[in-house]
Amino acid sequence: MTRATTRTAGGTATTDGAPDAAGDTHPGNGVAGVGEAAPRREYRPGRDLTAQMAYLTRVIKAPTIAAVWIDLADQARQENWSHEEYLATVLARQVAAREANGTAIRTAGAHFPAVKTLEDFTLDHQPSLRRDVLAHLATCTFIPTAGNAILLGPPGVGKTHLAIGLGIKAVQAGHPVLFDTATSWVTRLRTAHEQGRLPGELRRLRRYRLLIIDEIGYIPFDALAANLFFQLISSRYEQGSVLATSNMPFSRWGEIFGDDVVAAAMIDRLVHHAEVLTLTGDSYRTRNRRDLITKTPAEPTGPRTG
Ligand code: ADP
Ligand code: MG
DSSP: OHHHHHHHHHHHHGGGTOOOHHHHHOTTTTTSOTTSOOOOOOOOOOHHHHHHHHHHHHHTTOHHHHHHHHHHHHHHHHHTOOHHHHHHHHHHHHHHHHHHHHHHHHHHHHTOSSOOOGGGOOGGGOTTSOHHHHHHHHTTTTTTTTOEEEEEOSTTSSHHHHHHHHHHHHHHTTOOEEEEEHHHHHHHHHHHHHTTOHHHHHHHHTTOSEEEEEEETSSOOOHHHHHHHHHHHHHHTTTSEEEEEESSOGGGHHHHHTOHHHHHHHHHHHHHTEEEEEOOSSOSTTHHHHHHHHTSTTSOOOOOOO
16 A cells, blocks of 8 residues: 555656666665766656645645655665655654754743753752652653642752753643743732733633742742732642742741741642652852862861772
8 A cells, every 4th residue: 555655656756757766776786886986866756746745745734844855765765765664754854843843932932041951950969859759850740630849948059940951841741831930920910910810811821731930938929919829829729730949948938928828728739749859058059169168278078088
């Protein structure tokens, strides 16, 4: 079946004076003279086939196939690919292009403040970080089930870095993501609230499978902000994932939201289906300066071998 179809296409293709595609395929197969390259007749698909392919690839919205099918066919003939291998290679190119395109669009739409990858994160600097939990989060399997992730720790330990890195993983896995700081989320919700479109805005945010809320706790919320934030977390509960970072332990979230009851209700919803990663240690930002400082002989390092 496949063979017959391919033959038909080949037949169409040969109308411009390349009667035997196979003949063009291996010009050098044992016939090339010593030291002289066999002349390789360029195979050109006929006008009909070219037009047909242009039309077909447009209909199925496959511009990459339109761009590669001729060159890959040349390569296939030179390298003796089977028809099946050629077809699979052409399709794989289109799929790869589509995925790369989707990832690029989702990355732009996520509004990451910087490009930070998990691969660039030095785990050695976080000896107590639960690597199994991070690896699990990196698989993004928590997103289809609307699970959450919380990163806690003092300033400069890599919370935002990990949040972006995990966000990039999610984008690559095909999930729409939106990143913003807690303060900016509140600004967005406050505007929607003032314009009477808060429910619509919360509904619209559902199309993002992962919302990243960075820096909860740096700036305390007033009562309205706390209320709006609570509505955001409630609307996500078991509907869509939230990845939140905070410099404050949960025990102090009452201070952020100015209300222990609201904070407790929010934490309850956030952590019900969540992985919590705690980062520790000194700021990575100032580590080089500290290295310089600790290089003074005053630093007691203890007895060391080697
Ligand atoms: P936080 O959000 O916890 O305040 P950031 O994620 O902004 O910290 O980290 C501060 C800077 O240090 C960023 O440039 C980040 O890329 C870098 N950084 C922090 N921890 C690490 C780490 N373990 N490996 C590599 N870079 C790190
Ligand atoms: Mg940060």
